[in-house]
Amino acid sequence: MKAVVAQYLATWNATGDERxxxxxxxxxxxxxxxxxxxxxxxxxxxTAVVDGVRARFPGFVFAQVGEADAHHRLVRFRWGLGPEGAEPLVIGFDVLVLDESGRIQDVHGFLDKVPA
Structure with missing residues (x-):
């Protein structure tokens, strides 16, 4: 499941053709x-949601916070968004639901810390 989380966060950090x-x-x-x-x-x-977040927080990166937990086709983990190597400005918690082939089917996100 570490690979799934890494691919998910890479999607949020990527642009253009890579994304x-x-x-x-x-x-x-x-x-x-x-x-x-x-x-x-x-x-x-x-893509529209990712573009909106990237426009609001230019130069920031998503990184995993802590360990992921998984069972069946579900993965849950915390993430942080902030300048690379710095304390995250935004922290959230996501639950990914995978399809039968292991691809991300649904994402249920929660925001734990958001700037004013």
Whole structure:
């Protein structure tokens, strides 16, 4: 499951063709993403959310915080968003649901720490 989390975070940190390749390879075409600020589906919807976050926090990177926990086709983990190597400005908790082939099918996100 470490690879799934790494691929997920890489998608959030990637741009352009690299992100499109990650989405195509590691995310179901019908993937959904839901958090307190967004509810989208498909690669285009997910790309729009990622682009919005990257525009709001330019130069910041997503990194895993702590260890992931998994069972069956579910993976949960905490992440941080901030300048590389610095204390995260935003911290969240995501639950990934994988499809039968191990690709990300659904994401359920929660925000634990958000700047004012």
């Amino acid at each position: 499109a390749t990650l989405l195509s390879k590691h995310w179901s075409p019908k993937a959904t993403y839901t958090d307190p600020l967004a509810e989208v589906s498909g690669h285009e919807g997910i």
